[in-house]
Each structure stands twice: as structure tokens, then as C-alpha cells.
């Protein structure tokens with residue numbers, strides 16, 4: 001039976017499932033979804049596969065065109081990013097079934113990464129919460145401007161090189177440990193780049209940095225808390241520029257990130273962190289918009305996927321641009 005034949009004809013609710021067949025065990029996923037349909041009296045769900053050349057945009061558009069009550073996304077951050085970009089304006093809630101390697105969005109939302117039945121039940125009977133959607137308008141050397149969404153982070157410099165140089169096979173086998181080698185090489189190379197930037201359309205300033213990360217969420221791979229002030233639905237992006245000078249600078253950044261992870265868990269710890277002055281090597285600012293022009297083309301990554309070299313980027317946020325459906329509690 002095709003999805004058209006299954007399209008909702010009655011008052012029964014219906015879900016759409018967009019899934020990455022490379023990342024999920026389809027039979028297990030279908031069994032969990034069918035169990036939830038029976039439990040909640042929903043119509044049979046509509047199914048859409050992502051493809052090697054299209055990480056989810058086409059599937060998400062087809063899914064949204066059927067006006068389902070919720071769209072479940074089974075895949076990693078790349079799949080979620082592509083799906084959210086294509087369907088966020090529809091207003092249909094999105095439920096995550098984390099199935100990637102990093103699952104950074106799910107980690108930042110503190111969702112279970114292993115309990116598929118719970119994640120599926122959450123899609124059928126969870127609660128809706130708003131999420132800000134980041135947008136990156138990039139300009140390439142030949143003048144082409146492209147606008148893409150991101151939900152977790154945009155990274156320029158070391159961060160984007162890490163995303164580009166980490167082999168998918170290694171990531172699959174050893175997870176985030178695969179990032180150690182590219183990080184080490186980038187630190188030893190200590191390549192900095194020059195840029196001119198503006199915050200919230202203010203004065204243009206220049207800066208040299210090793211890497212710049214602009215986050216909607218604060219936690220990096222390996223559970224490293226990079227942006228302790230980042231809140232996913234506050235209408236703001238958190239911008240941090242890594243500007244270490246030599247090995248000592250990297251050590252200071254390392255100790256500061258360790259302190260974030262250690263103290264952020266308690267209220268007293270968070271208050272102490274708020275009183276601690278920013279580290280010069282780790283300059284941080286919150287903004288609704290961050291624009292940058294680079295002296296040389298720089299690699300950009302969005303939610304872990306490399307976009308390519310860009311000469312400029314404007315990063316902004318749509319406050320409550322997406323509705324997420326998450327499990328209760």
C-alpha cells in the first residue's frame with residue numbers, strides 16, 4: 001500500500017516517519033511504531049526514507065505535505081537538521097528517535113539514546129516544547145548565497161575541520177574518540193584565521209581566532225560543556241571564539257571547559273561560574289545575529305556536517321522556530 005492510500009481520511013491521528021535506513025533497523029522501528037499506533041488508536045503511519053544524496057529534505061517535504069499530526073525522525077544530527085530545515089515552517093511537531101553517532105541535539109535535550117520504544121511513545125503521547133532554529137546564510141567565493149538551518153551548532157575553523165577530517169567509518173567504530181586525532185593535529189598546527197565580524201548589526205570589528213562556534217545548544221561531542229549559558233529556546237545564539245596562544249592557552253581553555261562541566265551541575269556552581277570573568281582565550285557573547293567575513297575562505301560545519309568553504313556567513317536565530325514533541329517527564 002502506498003503512502004497516498006494511507007493518507008488520513010478519518011478523524012484518527014496519523015504520524016509520519018522519516019528514517020535513515022543506514023542508521024536504523026527498519027523492522028525494529030516499524031514494530032515500535034505499530035505498537036504505539038495500536039496503543040493510542042492512531043491510523044497507520046506514513047513512511048519516508050532518506051537517501052544518500054538527500055539527507056532528508058525531500059522526505060520531510062513529502063511527509064509535511066500529508067499534514068500528519070507529528071513527524072518522527074529516525075537518524076542522526078544530519079538527518080534531523082535536513083528534516084527540520086525542510087518542515088519547520090509547517091508547524092508540525094517533530095519527535096526525535098536518536099539513531100546517529102553523535103546525536104548531539106538529543107544529548108542536549110537529555111533524551112534517552114537507547115530506549116526506542118519510549119522515544120516512539122513520546123511521539124504519540126508526549127509534550128510539545130518550542131526550540132529555536134539557527135540559520136546560516138553563507139556566501140562562497142563565487143558569490144553564491146545559501147541559507148541553511150542548524151539546531152545545535154555552527155563551527156568555523158578547527159571545529160569544521162574536525163567534522164570534515166573525521167572518517168565516517170572510524171566514527172561508527174569508536175564513536176567520538178575518532179575526533180581525538182584531528183583535534184590533536186589541528187592544535188599542533190595552530191592555524192588561526194582573520195575575520196571581520198558584527199554582533200547584532202553593531203560596529204564591525206576584526207579578530208584572529210583558531211575556531212569560532214556559534215551554538216543554539218551548549219554541549220559538544222564527548223559531553224564537553226562549551227556554552228554553559230546556551231538555552232535552546234531563548235531567542236539567542238551563544239558565540240565563542242577560541243583564541244589560544246600556544247600550548248599554555250590551550251591548557252587554560254581545557255581547564256575552563258573542565259570547570260564548566262564540573263560546576264554547571266549545581267546552582268551554587270552555576271552562580272560561581274557567572275561571577276567568573278571570561279577567559280581572553282575563550283571570548284564569549286550572546287547575540288541574535290552574528291555576521292563574519294573571512295580573510296581567507298573558511299570551512300563551515302552545521303550540526304556536524306561540513307558545508308564547505310565560505311568567505312562570509314550571517315548566523316541568526318528564529319525564536320521558537322520549531323516545535324519538538326518529547327516524552328513526558
Ligand SMILES: Nc1ncnc2c1ncn2[C@@H]1O[C@H](COP(=O)(O)OP(=O)(O)OP(=O)(O)O)[C@@H](O)[C@H]1O
Pocket residue numbers: 020021022023049050051052053054055074075076077078079080099100101102103104303304
Ligand atoms: N538511503 C540512504 N543510503 C545511504 N546513505 C544515506 C541514506 N540516507 C541517508 N544517508 C546518509 O546518511 C547521512 C546522515 O547520517 P545521520 O545524520 O543520520 O547520522 P550520523 O552522521 O551518524 O549522525 P550524527 O551527526 O548524529 O553523528 C547523510 O550524509 C546521508 O548521505
